[in-house]
Amino acid sequence: MDWIFYPPWAFFLASAGQPSELPLALLLVFGAAKLFAEIFERLRQPAIVGEITAGILLGPSVLGWVKPSDTMSALAELGVMFLLFRVGLEVKPSEILEVGRSALLVAVIGVMTPFFVGWLAAHALGYQWIEALFVGAAMVATSVGITAQVLASKGYLHHPASRTVLAAAVIDDVLGLIVLAIVSSLAQGGVNLLDLGLTALLAIGFTTIVAIWGNRLIVRLLPAIETNLSAMEARFNFSLVLLFALALLATYAGVAAIIGAFLAGMALAESVGHREHDLVHGVTETLVPFFLVGIGLYFDLSLLKNTTLLGVASLITILAVATKLASGLGVWNRGRADVFRVGIGMMPRGEVGMVVAQLGLVLGVISSQTYSVVIFMAIVTTMIAPPLLRLAYRGQECRPSERLQIV
Amino acid sequence: MDWIFYPPWAFFLASAGQPSELPLALLLVFGAAKLFAEIFERLRQPAIVGEITAGILLGPSVLGWVKPSDTMSALAELGVMFLLFRVGLEVKPSEILEVGRSALLVAVIGVMTPFFVGWLAAHALGYQWIEALFVGAAMVATSVGITAQVLASKGYLHHPASRTVLAAAVIDDVLGLIVLAIVSSLAQGGVNLLDLGLTALLAIGFTTIVAIWGNRLIVRLLPAIETNLSAMEARFNFSLVLLFALALLATYAGVAAIIGAFLAGMALAESVGHREHDLVHGVTETLVPFFLVGIGLYFDLSLLKNTTLLGVASLITILAVATKLASGLGVWNRGRADVFRVGIGMMPRGEVGMVVAQLGLVLGVISSQTYSVVIFMAIVTTMIAPPLLRLAYRGQECRPSERLQIV
Numbered sequence: 001m002d003w004i005f006y007p008p009w010a011f012f013l014a015s016a017g018q019p020s021e022l023p024l025a026l027l028l029v030f031g032a033a034k035l036f037a038e039i040f041e042r043l044r045q046p047a048i049v050g051e052i053t054a055g056i057l058l059g060p061s062v063l064g065w066v067k068p069s070d071t072m073s074a075l076a077e078l079g080v081m082f083l084l085f086r087v088g089l090e091v092k093p094s095e096i097l098e099v100g101r102s103a104l105l106v107a108v109i110g111v112m113t114p115f116f117v118g119w120l121a122a123h124a125l126g127y128q129w130i131e132a133l134f135v136g137a138a139m140v141a142t143s144v145g146i147t148a149q150v151l152a153s154k155g156y157l158h159h160p161a162s163r164t165v166l167a168a169a170v171i172d173d174v175l176g177l178i179v180l181a182i183v184s185s186l187a188q189g190g191v192n193l194l195d196l197g198l199t200a201l202l203a204i205g206f207t208t209i210v211a212i213w214g215n216r217l218i219v220r221l222l223p224a225i226e227t228n229l230s231a232m233e234a235r236f237n238f239s240l241v242l243l244f245a246l247a248l249l250a251t252y253a254g255v256a257a258i259i260g261a262f263l264a265g266m267a268l269a270e271s272v273g274h275r276e277h278d279l280v281h282g283v284t285e286t287l288v289p290f291f292l293v294g295i296g297l298y299f300d301l302s303l304l305k306n307t308t309l310l311g312v313a314s315l316i317t318i319l320a321v322a323t324k325l326a327s328g329l330g331v332w333n334r335g336r337a338d339v340f341r342v343g344i345g346m347m348p349r350g351e352v353g354m355v356v357a358q359l360g361l362v363l364g365v366i367s368s369q370t371y372s373v374v375i376f377m378a379i380v381t382t383m384i385a386p387p388l389l390r391l392a393y394r395g396q397e398c399r400p401s402e403r404l405q406i407v
Numbered sequence: 408m409d410w411i412f413y414p415p416w417a418f419f420l421a422s423a424g425q426p427s428e429l430p431l432a433l434l435l436v437f438g439a440a441k442l443f444a445e446i447f448e449r450l451r452q453p454a455i456v457g458e459i460t461a462g463i464l465l466g467p468s469v470l471g472w473v474k475p476s477d478t479m480s481a482l483a484e485l486g487v488m489f490l491l492f493r494v495g496l497e498v499k500p501s502e503i504l505e506v507g508r509s510a511l512l513v514a515v516i517g518v519m520t521p522f523f524v525g526w527l528a529a530h531a532l533g534y535q536w537i538e539a540l541f542v543g544a545a546m547v548a549t550s551v552g553i554t555a556q557v558l559a560s561k562g563y564l565h566h567p568a569s570r571t572v573l574a575a576a577v578i579d580d581v582l583g584l585i586v587l588a589i590v591s592s593l594a595q596g597g598v599n600l601l602d603l604g605l606t607a608l609l610a611i612g613f614t615t616i617v618a619i620w621g622n623r624l625i626v627r628l629l630p631a632i633e634t635n636l637s638a639m640e641a642r643f644n645f646s647l648v649l650l651f652a653l654a655l656l657a658t659y660a661g662v663a664a665i666i667g668a669f670l671a672g673m674a675l676a677e678s679v680g681h682r683e684h685d686l687v688h689g690v691t692e693t694l695v696p697f698f699l700v701g702i703g704l705y706f707d708l709s710l711l712k713n714t715t716l717l718g719v720a721s722l723i724t725i726l727a728v729a730t731k732l733a734s735g736l737g738v739w740n741r742g743r744a745d746v747f748r749v750g751i752g753m754m755p756r757g758e759v760g761m762v763v764a765q766l767g768l769v770l771g772v773i774s775s776q777t778y779s780v781v782i783f784m785a786i787v788t789t790m791i792a793p794p795l796l797r798l799a800y801r802g803q804e805c806r807p808s809e810r811l812q813i814v
Contacts, residue, residue: 020658022484023667027651034644038636047639074478077429153639229445232454232560233692237441240693244434251427260430275685282689285640286647 028066032058033289046386048149051289052379055296068297076294079287080145080351081261085243086284087148087166088265089277090157093215096167096266099160102331103167110168110327110346111175114139117323118316125312130187131370134360137183138374139320140176143350143382144169145258145291150386151345156393161338164331165345170211170259172346174203177254180356187365199254206253207263210246214267218242222271236276239268256352295350299379303372313376320377321347321384341392348385353378432479435472439465440696453793455556458696459786462703475704483701486694487552487758488668492650493691494555494573495672496684497564500622503574503673506567509738510574517575517734517753518582521546524730525723532719537594538777541767544590545781546727547583550757550789551576552665552698557793558752563800568745571738572752577618577666579753581610584661587763594772606661613660614670617653621674625649629678643683646675663759702757706786710779720783727784728754728791748799755792760785 032054040050058066066072096103119136123129144166151162178200185191226234243264250260268276303309328343357374360366366374439461447457465473473479503510526543530536551573558569585607592598633641650671657667675683710716735750764781767773773781 019664020655022481023488023651023655023658023664026485027648027655030644030651031648034648070477071481074429074481078433081430236689236692237437241434241438241441244430244437248427248430248434251430257426257430278682278685279689279692282643282686283693285643285686286690 022071025066025071028058029054029072029293030286030289033293046150046390047153048146048292048386049383051292052296052383055293056299056301056379057296058293059297059299061299061301066293066297068294072290072294072297075287075290076351077257077291079284079289079291080258081243081247082280082284083145083149083288083291084258084262085265086277086280087152087157088262088267089269089272089280090152091163091166091266092269093211093266095158095163096211099164099167102334103164104171104330106164106168106327106330106342106346107171107175109330110142110172110324111140111179113326114320114323115179117319121316121319125315127370130365131360131367133183133186134356134366135316135370135374137176137179138349138353138356138360138378139316139323140172140179141349141352141356141378142169142172142176142324142346143348143352143378144173144262146348146350146382146385147345147389149288150389151393154390154393156396159341159393159396160334161331161341161345161393164338164342166262168327168330168342168346170207170262173255173259173352174200174207176352177203180359181254184359184363187360187363203254206249207255207259210260210263210267214246214263215270218267218271222268233279235272236279239264239272239276239280242268291351295354295379295382298354298375300372300375303376309369309373313373316373317377317380320349320381324381337392341389344385344388344392347388348382349378350382351378353381429478432473435465436461436479436700437693437696440700453557453797454560455553455699455793456790458699459703459790462700463706463708463786464703465700466704466706468706468708473700473704475701479697479701479704482694482697483758484664484698486691486696486698487665488650488654489687489691490552490556490695490698491665491669492672493684493687494559494564495669495674496676496679496687497559498570498573498673499676500618500673502565502570503618506571506574509741510571511578511737513571513575513734513737513749513753514578514582516737517549517579517731518547518586520733521727521730522586524726528723528726532722534777537772538767538774540590540593541763541773542723542777542781544583544587545756545760545763545767545785546723546730547579547586548756548759548763548785549576549579549583549731549753550755550759550785551580551669553755553757553789553792554752554796556695557796558800561797561800563803566748566800566803567741568738568748568752568800571745571749573669575734575737575749575753577614577669580662580666580759581607581614583759584610587766588661591766591770594767594770610661613656614662614666617667617670617674621653621670622677625674625678629675640686642679643686646671646679646683646687649675698758702761702786702789705761705782707779707782710783716776716780720780723780724784724787727756727788731788744799748796751792751795751799754795755789756785757789758785760788 033051036050036054037047041047057063060067115136118139119132122132122135127135147165151157156162178196181196181199182191185196222235222238225238243261246260246264247257248260251257303313324347325343327346328339331338331342354375357366357371357378361371440458443457443461444454448454464470467474522543525546526539529539529542534542554572558564563569585603588603588606589598592603629642632645650668653667653671654664655667658664710720731754732750734753735746738745738749761782764773764778764785768775768778
């Protein structure tokens with residue numbers, strides 16, 4: 001265990017130290033997340049923003065009771081994997097492929113605009129070109145987990161705009177990988193076009209094949225598998241093996257593990273029943289708070305004291321909001337309301353933007369100040385998207401009977 | 408992430424290394440566990456033994472694909488906490504208190520016999536007295552998780568023998584704490600009787616108070632809490648907060664976190680419904696394989712090559728089996744069948760015995776050879792209990808309709 005805590009009362013109570021570490025971490029993270037979810041709900045704000053706020057408060061920058069650690073990261077990653085898996089379970093591949101063309105347009109605008117605007121703006125603000133490129137790349141990211149959680153918890157998943165966002169986020173991840181591959185190659189020397197082509201081909205190939213044929217394969221295979229398995233909860237266990245396998249293959253193909261999790265869910269959408277939905281939902285409810293608190297942990301409040309840096313961070317954040325809103329124009333033919341729904345849905349950068357910033361830090365091409373700026377942008381875009389989403393979707397709820405069937 | 412893997416094919420496939428680490432770990436552990444569960448089911452052996460076997464194979468002693476690590480331990484601990492929580496949810500406190508007297512007798516015999524027999528036997532085998540004391544203390548442990556999993560999955564939880572085992576395991580943990588406190592104090596110098604008395608008082612006080620009053624408090628509080636919470640799945644989230652809080656308090660009181668988890672489940676048994684059962688079951692199904700594989704990881708096959716050591720380990724294991732069987736005599740008035748059911752139910756030492764061995768290693772009072780012997784005893788007793796339990800309970804299944812209601 002390497003969670004690090006300093007709640008003052010722990011010293012008085014802990015007898016042996018070690019065995020209380022994990023339960024203390026679980027209680028602090030889960031309890032604070034749910035407490036703030038409740039407070040925010042009462043203030044008519046999204047619960048998800050409350051849980052991220054809990055992370056900011058628990059984190060090193062305020063109370064310092066919980067610090068990022070391996071165990072925390074593993075629980076957070078598992079949480080967001082299950083979240084995307086659950087969302088995938090509720091989406092039929094046909095529904096996603098239907099919106100494929102407009103999603104592609106949304107994703108392309110949503111990658112190109114933030115990247116070039118971010119790069120040029122950062123360069124204009126005085127950053128070196130390679131550092132500016134990383135700022136642009138971080139602005140490309142889309143944290144589909146945040147949007148998916150809001151849409152799923154409110155019963156909006158089946159709205160065409162929601163399906164467009166999900167499809168666009170998958171494509172966005174593939175395009176984002178290519179952008180990041182180019183930027184990191186530049187940071188390390190030069191771009192090898194053959195390597196780059198192979199990377200792109202592998203990512204696109206994996207995603208397309210699983211999205212199109214995964215479902216058909218499972219629909220045929222699962223009945224045969226089920227009748228041959230004698231263990232209990234065979235369908236649920238098979239689903240989890242598929243989830244972990246596709247998450248792993250996704251990382252081998254260069255895209256995020258959560259994209260594999262989403263594709264696994266989608267491949268199973270027509271084959272699993274209420275029972276599996278409920279079981280997966282239990283895991284999601286338990287672990288998603290670790291993902292949300294985990295995002296908040298990285299917030300660095302000391303940035304707010306440095307006026308110049310705060311100015312830069314605010315400007316970058318405004319551009320990050322505006323450029324992703326622009327991606328909504330990919331569905332302009334569906335009316336202004338959907339343009340906003342899609343644009344806001346693509347807005348949160350969350351953990352994906354943070355990973356880019358960390359990579360830049362590891363490669364030594366961005367300063368710790370730029371890192372703070374990117375983290376600020378990633379967290380602020382993540383926290384303003386949920387209330388905006390609720391506004392944009394107002395009046396689009398399913399009727400309660402429908403929603404019960406879905407959730 | 409600090410899981411360490413060396414599957415040879417990972418080197419060919421992994422692109423970036425880092426992002427595939429967690430999904431690879433999840434797939435290997437969960438996939439292997441379920442594969443072996445299936446194989447063992449087909450051979451008419453308990454699935455649980457298959458999952459531990461998967462851990463032995465994946466572990467450092469055979470394939471070396473997975474090593475014990477912080478993340479692995481955290482998932483395993485979370486898994487066994489949810490397992491005991493789920494079992495607690497199915498047991499009403501009145502059912503446990505009813506069997507309290509016989510359970511106390513079972514626990515006392517089940518602590519004293521293995522401790523003194525283990526200590527004297529180890530001393531007779533040539534161990535120094537402090538090392539022999541630790542062997543005895545490790546033989547005291549009861550891994551209630553293993554027994555609970557077998558009983559719950561087969562629908563035996565409501566049998567009087569099962570309730571006796573659960574109650575005795577809780578008391579066993581408290582008595583085991585006292586034994587371990589004495590032994591560790593001896594290893595570090597001397598026994599402070601005041602400290603020891605306080606330790607015992609705290610452990611007994613916490614367990615008794617929560618077992619007797621927890622349920623009454625929750626039955627009164629929960630309706631009020633529920634009507635006042637506006638967040639979704641409020642009852643489930645409240646249950647998890649209680650679970651983590653009691654697990655933490657249990658460690659502060661000196662007993663194991665899983666005892667707190669069990670007491671939390673029992674306190675909620677009359678207040679939560681099918682929905683919460685299903686959600687908790689999802690988490691349990693997902694994480695318990697990490698607990699079972701985690702036990703197997705510690706197995707050291709090289710011990711089998713050293714004939715003397717293997718002889719010592721086998722003798723200790725036979726004594727460990729016999730002395731816990733003797734604890735079944737606490738229910739001699741209920742007939743021979745129940746004596747066996749209870750005795751076998753108390754048999755697995757699992758992770759609890761291993762923790763004692765590790766403590767001995769850390770305190771520098773047992774050698775690495777003795778450590779291997781204790782681990783061997785802990786794992787073998789854990790693997791022979793499930794098939795014996797199935798034999799002992801044969802014909803005691805609930806009718807399918809009852810079982811559906813329970814599970």
